Amino acid sequence: MPAADVRPGARPKKHPFGASAETLRKVFGTGDEFSFTLLLPSSGTGPVAAPELVRATAGRPKKLKLAPWTVNALALTPAEAMRVLGEEPPETPSGSWRWMASVARFARSLADRGQVLPGLVDGHARWIPQLIGADADHTRALHQAMPSAVRAENAVLPGDLVPVVLTALTDATVRDRLAESPPGKTPAERWLRALTTPDGRVDGDLGDLGETLRAWHRSAAPPAGPLRTCFRLALPDEDDDDWRVEFFLQATADPSLTASAAEVWRGTGAAKLLARHAQHPEEVLLAGLGRASRVYPELDAALRVSAPAELKTDPQGAYRFLRQSANALTLAGFGVQLPSALQRAPELGLKLKASSSAKGQSAVVSGGMGLDEILNYQWKLAVGENELTEDEIAELARAKAPLVRLRGKWVELDNARLRRALTFLERAGEGEMTARDLLQADSALAEQGVDVPVTDVAADGWLGDVLAGTIEDRLAPVSTPDSFTATLRPYQQRGLAWLSFLSRLGLGGCLADDMGLGKTVQLLALIAAEGTGPNLLVCPMSVVGNWQREAARFTPDLRVYVHHGSGRVSGDDLAAKVAESDLVITTYGVVSRQNEELAALGWHRVVLDEAQNIKNSASKQARAVRALPAAHRVALTGTPVENRLAELWSVMEFANPGLLGPASTFRSKFAVPIERDKNPTVTAALRRRTQPFILRRVKTDKQIISDLPDKIEMTEVCQLTAEQGSLYQAVVSDMMQRIENSEGMERRGLVLSTLSRLKQVCNHPAHLLKDGSRIPGRSGKVARLEEILDEALSEGDKVLCFTQFAEFGEMLRAHLTARFEQPVLFLHGGVTKSQRDAMVERFQSDAGPPIFVLSLKAGGVGLNLTAASHVVHVDRWWNPAVEDQATDRAFRIGQRRNVQVRKFVCAGTVEDRIDAMIRQKKALAEMVVGTGEDWLTELSTDALREMFELTPDAVGEAA
Known part of the structure; x- marks a missing residue:
């Protein structure tokens, strides 16, 4: 709360929103009625509503004062308070309720642990909490967290409230658990009996009992000496x-x-x-x-x-x-x-060993069964990395204490868990299972109620190699036909061998190489090497032309049919086209619309390019591509996880259906423990299950590619002009009032609209106003962009400028064309395929225009723009994976110079705060916030206000 005036001597008024005594009694069902006065934050129209309970109906008053208000209340005994606070909280608990419930939980914890001593307080026998060490730290934390509503009443409970409240609640908790003692005659006997009575009052002369008890308490506490x-x-x-x-x-x-x-x-x-x-x-x-x-x-x-x-x-x-x-x-x-x-005691765990049975070997030789191959298995008990012998297991079973010596080291074992593991080994210690079951062994154990973790899974043959992570190094090279014109790099040759290996076994895979490492050429090499078809490639519309050109360039003998556009065929004509083609290229949209027709054709392989397009497993296009039958499935994506692990499930469900179980099971067993709890055991289990089917290489790994230059990323902090600052504040004031008065979809829409308008202000006043006014001298971002372009062009470099707003891209194109007196290219969603290809060709040529403005959605994928050595994100999409894809238009194979990436952020604005949040939370696959900006709509109104409001240092000085 901002600084507020206290008006002493003001006459208390009845609180206009206070509950009546009848309502309080209906809610709590106990307590004596009374009324008392609180000093509450108030404006000229009345007390300010509690933000946790009531949505404010107007903007937050700038001038507040502390004024006295009379409220109805119920006086609860400590025992009644403990009962009420232990029940289900109200639907929307206030800050004071949550704080009191925390104190009550702490009181119960102290009683449970015996951290209490009997004492005497104002003539009453009391159980007094002993706040030592960590408990003393927790008490100080409770004091610091005390909400203002609890501090508002300063007459009944003066001073530090925490010890008073905590002692009362702790005393009530202990007293509730004790049987009443028989009456006594001496002061000590009367005091002992009072420790078990409801009120704790000790009658009669107590003499020196109080001082004796206080001395006893002092002797029980450790000295505070050096x-x-x-x-x-x-x-x-x-x-x-x-x-x-x-x-x-x-x-x-x-x-x-x-x-x-x-x-x-x-x-x-x-x-x-x-x-x-x-x-x-x-x-x-x-x-x-x-x-x-x-x-x-x-x-x-x-x-x-x-x-x-x-x-x-x-x-x-x-x-x-x-x-x-x-x-x-x-x-x-x-x-x-x-x-x-x-x-650091090693954990008790189970190791699973498997080997190909005779049946399984013959199946592989005859064509491969993949995940359905039959394996012989045997479970072993292990402590840490040590697999235990039968004698050691017998010795552990006989041990009476959880601390046992094993191979010269003392380890701590859970005896109950050990017994459950031994029971499991007796029941299902060995037998036969499929390769799929082997990868899902940890889930199978959990379903059987065995809570012993699987610490290692080992196998022989192909599965052993992939589980050990060595398959890429052991695969035999794959020869490509003479007609294949590309020269594969060593890591691309290994990627081809890996894809071919999975194909022979009938296993799907996800080639998750970084953008620019050549996933396209590796897939084309696989098709050329196998010489079987037809292959169906599903990709975004924006990269259909790129695949068509790359196929013509590297595999000129490949028969390619593009099934896209208004002139595409269907029925028998489509079947005929497919039969005479090696590669059919289509889009996600076409697969959604012609799913049954395409699924009825006999595909040797289905490939998804930019497979993150099916990250929403419930979407129509995700269901459509999963319904396409094929002997081999391949997903190509540089970002198998953008936001949540559910996206990984969707990709792997396409590649190897059923590998990760149903989506609901995957969420409960993997996604929640990993994303929420960072559980290392579950993380290892998921890695073990998916590692064989995901090949991930990154450009920054010099062992993968040593001749790719560095990518240098930096945040450019710009300041608003005075005009921008004034517009920004006006937008915040107007929109926050509307947001506070809205709910549901209307509120979410207003939040996104506010964010969009604020980003437009940060770009340029004319972008928000859409009045066609002049550009120069009115935007900190545009001024900084001009400086960067001046420097880059003087060095003979080329620059990509990304914006999420097509209208702002057109403004930049016109302004930069006039400013630098040379053509500026602009790619947006309305550009046709032929125009797009011509722009790329012009920019890539030595004599082509040096500045290329791109709409992020239209130019973020499917382009090779290695002529640029500078990338500027003028405004932010707030999804690092999307921004990285755009950056990788320049930072990819063929780039010979270091790439400088600049991301513009206006200081002291919403851009600055979201940038900081993303940098702090960038953990799950380099991205944890939701796609785009939808996650912002769930923030509270106070959090939005704090995020949107302008800081004093946001506006720069006038030139």
């Missing part, structure tokens, strides 16, 4: 099974400074350094050991000597220290050190 007692769990010696809990003295400010108990008793070694912090370190150590015995009772056995230095224990005792006492000591403020070897 030294503290520390406990270290030490591993047994090689020929011994005895564990040791060693005692140390540790500097509180510098935990790395420690002295063993033996050094402390002798006053030698590091104890001399600690003596600088305390005059009698041995007294600090002894006192700490005494206090620690209250939370670690087993320590008493070591304190029966005059100079205790360690506690010897067995594996069971060591495990109790590791899993129980260590945490209790840490919470009590003591130092605890655990062996790093145990902290």
Whole structure:
């Protein structure tokens, strides 16, 4: 809340939106009615509505004040409050409700862990929480997170509310779990009984009981001095099974400074350094050991000597220290050190080994069964990378403690999980399965209720090579006919061999090479080498011509038919055309419209170019291409995952149907654990299942291609002109009020419209106003673009300028043509195929125009523009995968110079904030936000306001 005036002495008014006492009683069903006064943020028209509960009906007032308002309320006892806060929250819980529920959960946690001591507060017996270590940190965090609505009342509960509220709720929780004690006569007996009664009141003269209890509490807490007692769990010696809990003295400010108990008793070694912090370190150590015995009772056995230095224990005792006492000591403020070897203990897992059966071998030789090949399998139990022998398994089964010595190392095992794994091995330890089942083994285990992870899958033959990731290096070279005119690079030769290998086995694959690494030529080489057909290639309309030209260039003997456009044939004519063709090129749109007719033809292979076009598995075109039957399927894409793992499922479901299971199962077992929880075990399982069928090479890997220059990316931060700043603020003020008063689809549409208008302002005032006014001197972006073009053209370089707005592209074309007195090319969605090809040819020629303006959608894919060594994204689409595709028009094979990529962002605007968000969240396949800008529509109104509003440094100084 901005700074607000407090009006002392103002007469309280009844809150206009406050619930009546009857409504409160219907909601909560308990409590005594009363009313009280709150100091709330207010404007001239009344109190400001809570943003969590009520959508504001007008813009946020600029001038606020704190004014007193009277509200109806119910007084709840702590026990009633705990019951209410433990129930299902309201449909739209307020910030104060969520905060109180957090305090209640913390109170229950303290009671569950026994972090309470009985005490006396204002004549009442109370269970007082002991806030030590991490609990003290959590209490401070609760204080900092306290919402303003909780702070608004300053009469009934003055001062720091957190300890007051937390003590009341903790006391109610403990009291609810205790049976009432019999009455007593002495003050101590009356106090003990009051700890179990509802109100906790202690009648009669209490004498010095209160001070005695406070002294007891002080003695239970660790001192806040410069030294503290520390406990270290030490591993047994090689020929011994005895564990040791060693005692140390540790500097509180510098935990790395420690002295063993033996050094402390002798006053030698590091104890001399600690003596600088305390005059009698041995007294600090002894006192700490005494206090620690209250939370670690087993320590008493070591304190029966005059100079205790360690506690010897067995594996069971060591495990109790590791899993129980260590945490209790840490919470009590003591130092605890655990062996790093145990902290990194290897996990119990299952290894699956498989080999081709005689039946499976013959099938492969006779033509290949691929994922349906029959394999012999055997499950093995492993700890980490160590596969266990039968004797070791028997020894583990006999072990009574979770800590066991295995091959000279101590490991921690879950005995219950071990028993489940052994039961599974007895029931299904070996047998036969298909290669598909082998890849889905982890899911099969989960369906059987076996919660032991699959740590390794190994096989012989072709599947063993692909699982090991070595298949690309072991594949035999594939010869191409003399008519094939291209010279394949080494990595392209390996890609051809990989595709051919999968084709022989009847397995689908995804060639996921970076843009510009030559996926087209590798696929054409495969078709030329196999000499079988017909092959159906499905691609976006924008690259049909590119495929046609590349086929004519590299495979001139290939019979190519383009099934596209208004003149395309159907029926018997289509069947005849297909029968006499080696390669049929069509588009996603045509496949959607003629799906049944195309599916009825006998395809040897179906290839999807730019396969990210089926990333939405439920779309009509995704369903249509999956319905095309073929002996071999290939997906070509440089971005198999743009936004979500569901897109990977869609691509792999086309290539190898059923490999990843149903979409709903894939989401629950893979997508959610990986995207939300970053689960490494699930990530490894998905990689193991998909790795054999995805070949991914990147241009920046010098082992793949050493002669491709570097791509240098930078963000160009531009400032708005004063005119742009004024327009920007006007758009925000107008649109935010409309957004706040809208819901559902209307709200989403307004958010996207606002974003579009703000980006237009950042481009140029004339872009927003559409008034045909002059261009020069009115836009920070245009001024910076002119500077970059001046420098590039003076060096003889060529530049690509991308914009998502066709109308702004035309404005730039006209302005830059006049500014630099030479032709500027402009490619947009209205350009015909022949005009497009002519533009590309002109730009690629040495004498062609040096500036090429492109609409991002029309020019983002399917073009080879290596004549450019500069790429400028004048405005942003906010999808890095889409922007990278556009950049790769220049950064691809054939490029001989470094490519400089500049992405324009206006400082202090929505562009600046979204750019920062994407850079921070760029994690899942280099992209986690939704496609385009739809994800912005789900932000709250306050978040949108914060994102849209203009910062003071956004507008540059006038020239």
